[in-house]
Amino acid sequence: MGKKTWSSLVAAVLLGAMWLVFESGLFDDNVSSASGPAAEQLEQLQVAPAGSMDGYSRDRFEHWVAQPSAGKNCNTREAVLLRDGSGTRRDNRCEATSGTWTSAYTGEKITDDSDIDIDHMVPLANAWRSGAAAWTDAEREKFANDMTNPQLVAVDSSSNRSKGDQDPSTWKPSAQDRWCEYAGDWIQVKSTYRLTVTDAEKKALGRMLATCG
Incomplete structure (x- = not known):
């Protein structure tokens, strides 16, 4: 076998080996080494x-329904503001009159409740696309007002509006x-409600989990 032929053969073998490594995901930045309950x-x-x-x-998705457990005249938005705020005061309509809130998305401190949005962690439109279209109205109402799971968070209005209905692969x-x-x-939230994820969404979530300490 001539030197030229031998060199070509070696190059082909190396190229094939690199392709296998690439296909296995070792060079893929979409692959996460995250571990723990969330990764599972x-x-x-x-x-x-x-x-x-x-x-x-x-x-x-009927939302901001009455939340009697939070107090008289309280709805879901007001209940989340009371839950997530520090030093929160409210009037007899259950509306916040003072307090400090930390945006879950930026860490920004906010003292004016009009600058706060109550965000659905998994947006309603995303839920619709990933399984909620088949739910009953009662199931969708429960999802939109869920204060048990981390589905409702107080955030700065700017972040909420830039997020829209995007999933973690794009926001x-x-x-x-x-x-x-x-x-x-x-x-x-997706696990609790048995909602699906797209391939890109799953990969993005894995990369984000890899930032956990």
């Missing part, structure tokens, strides 16, 4: 393409030190 939950989520938006409306909190908690909360 993530692996158990069903991966599926995003569903249709046909028939979707925010009105299909993340601007503060990277918030990624770990954000991914864990997103996964918990």
Whole structure:
């Protein structure tokens, strides 16, 4: 075998080996080495393409319903403000009159409740595309007002509006030190409600979990 032929053979073998390594994911930045309960939950989520938006409306998820356990005249928004705020005071309509809130997405301190949005961790439209279209109205109402799971968070209005209905593959909190908690909360909600994730969403969540200490 001539030197030229031998060199070509060696190059082909090396190229093939590199391709196998690439295909296995060792060079893929989408692969996460994250471990722990959230990572285990993530692996158990069903991966599926995003569903249709046909028939979707925010009105299909009745929200900010009455929350008697939070006090007289309280609805879900007001209950979350009271839960997540520090030194919060309210009037007889259950509306916050003072307090300090820390945006879950930026860490920004906010003292005016009008600058705060109560965000659905998994947006209503995203939930619709990942399984909620098949739910009953009562199930969608429960999801939209869930104060047991980390589905409702007080955030700065700017972050909430930039997020819209995006998933973690296209939107993340601007503060990277918030990624770990954000991914864990997103996964918990999707796991609790048996919602699907897209392939890109799952990979992004894995990368965010890798930032956990």
